[in-house]
Amino acid sequence: MRISTAQFYESSAANYQKNFSNVVKSSEEASSLVRVNTAADDPVGAARLLQLGQQASMLDQFSANMTTIKGTLGQTEAVMTSIGNVLQRAKELALGAGNAGYTDADRQANASELGQIEEQLLSLMNTKDENGKYIFAGSKGDVVPFSRNTDGSYTYNGDQVTLDLPIGDTQSMATNSTGWEVFQQAINTTRTQTTLTAPAVDDGRVVLSNGQVGSDVTYNAKFRSGEPYTVSFLSSTQLQITDALGNDVTAEASQGGVFSSSNAATQTVSFRGLDLKLNINLKSGDTTPDTVIAGHSFTLAAKPDSFNTSRSPGNPSTALVTDASVTNSTDYHASFPGGGAILKFTSATNFELYAAPVTANSKPVSTGTMAGTTATASGVSFTLAGTPGAGDQFSVAVNTHQTQNILDTVSQLKTALSTPTNNDPIITQKMNAAVTAGIGNLSSGMDQLASSISSVGGRGASLVTQTDINQSLALANTQTQSAIRDSDPAEVMTRLTLQQTMLQASQLAFSKIAQLGLFNKV
Incomplete structure (x- = not known):
């Protein structure tokens, strides 16, 4: 086969350029130790690297989200802990106020401190984060979560929406705890009320407190279905309870409705999950207790919305x-x-x-x-x-009265302790019942707060676990990317040496063959 001089030069030049390009590319690879720089280097590997890069970006975002959540959870837990300490002090003041040796002045001092506690609680529950957002307002970060009404009660102005951030491929976590969940859902243990229906003018001989829920299960299962109830005093030692249909349900009351009238000491009547405080105040000259006590009656029902x-x-x-x-x-x-x-x-x-x-x-x-x-x-x-x-x-x-804000509980306690008794036994009995109710609701509020703190701690523990998972994924991602993208130094150097040898050989072959031309023989 004949090969023209032009073909020979073109073939030799193309071969030389190819070898030279390979040497240059291998030299760059040896310098950077990166095998895949463009999709042309390895189409399948480049596509896989793109997927891994996207995953790495998501893992970085998850890490940033977890840092944000850790910060907000830390602040939330610190505020909740402070609120718990304040509530504990309020409970101590309430327990102290029930001391028989306390005077009106002592109770007034406790009420003054409860007033300061109320303001402190309101401030803590309206705490802002570093961005100026209210941490307990749900998704309404610019709205003050708790405000005082004209009647002294409190209203929650936020919502029940948590702000969730993704921390894994299939897992998101709330960055906040709403004021509704933490402070509004404490069970109200005093959500029933008694109203004197006879005699028309209260003579003070029978004082029956609002009921305090001792068992939610029994209260919801039995009490609500029969209200309103009528509590009638048949004598100085026996009461009767009838439900809304007129059925006698006294048998479900403690001691079958039997009570003592020998002194004014507080006694408890338990009925369908409720505990009611009863005081009998006979007056001097009441020689026939049955006559003066019989005929007293009360209605008993849940507080209306x-x-x-x-x-x-x-x-x-x-x-x-x-x-x-x-x-x-x-x-x-x-x-x-x-x-x-x-x-x-x-x-x-x-x-x-x-x-x-x-x-x-x-x-x-x-x-x-x-x-x-x-x-x-x-x-x-x-x-x-x-x-x-x-x-x-x-x-x-x-307000269904099924739950009660802890601010309302403290405010009601303050009001009860601020009211002078002037050593009046009937006023004192009502005040003691109010204090007992306040202590019950404080305990309920503290339980709800403890549950919320536990929720924050649980999320913190989940963050630690998810952090370990994400770090493992990030390490595997880096290793896989390296295996696809990075070069083996020994393989690159061996290939570069071979290609340099081939380049030198092509140069030598070109020069030798070029000397075989016809003009070199003339």
Whole structure:
């Protein structure tokens, strides 16, 4: 086969360029020890490296998220611990106030300190983080979570939404604890009330306290189904309890309803999960105790739901809701939003009731027209002062009394201890019952707080475990990337030496063959 001079030179040049390119590429690889720089170097390896790079970025983001969560959990736990210490002091003051040797002045001193504790609690529960966000407001970081109402009670203004961040491929973790969960869900142990129905004027001979829930299970299973109850005193030693249907259920009361009237000492009547404090105060001249005690009666039932209402700052009018109460129990339980409502006026007389929060797709749960100064929606009557305007909105928060904010508990304790007894035994008995109720609710609030602290600790422990998992994944990721991308130094140097030898050989072959041309023989 003949090979022209042009073909020979072209072939030799191409071979030389190929060998030279290989030497240059291998030299760069030997210098950087990186095998895959572009997809052309290894298409499959490059695709795998892209996936591993994305995973590495996610692992870095998980690590940043966990650092954020650790910081917020640390601050939350510190604040909760401080609140627990403050509540412990409040409980000590309440226990001390029950001392028989305490005077009104002693109790007033305790009440003053409870007032300071109340302010301290409010400040701690409205704590902000380093970014100026309220840590217990849920997703409403710019809204003060707890505020004092005009009647001295407290309202939670945040929501129940936790702010979650991913810390693993399939795991997210809450960065915050909502005030609703930590402070609003403490079981209210004094969620029932007694009301004297006979005689028409309280003679002070029989003092029966509001019930304190001792067993939630029994209370929910038995008590609620039979209320309201009537507690009737048949004699100076026997009471009778009948349920809403008139059935005699006295057998379920402690000692079958038998009590002592020999002195005014507090005695406990237990009934369907409730403990009631009873005092019998016979007066001088009561020679026939049965006569003066028989005929006293009380109603006993769960406290009715109450409502806190507030006007929207953007309302066109200055109208206010001055009172709200349940007037139709059936309608109320059937349709009133349990999580809060918005009362919206479409004119000066027409209104609509929505479940909170109101969105573009919200539909009213009820509508109506005012009757005088009253707007009745879903069984609840709202009394207004002033004429509402179209567009007026009022937020309605429902208090079912099943739970109680610890701020309300401290405030109620302060009020009870601030009221002078003037050594009046009946006032003292009522004050002692209020203190006992306060101690029970403080214990419940501290239990709820302890549960929340435990939740924070559990999340912290999960972070430690997930950190170890992510670190293992990051190490495996790095090793896999290295195995795909990085070169073996020995293999690279061997290949480079071979390619340099081939380059030198091609140069030598070119020069030798070039001398065999016809013109070299002339």
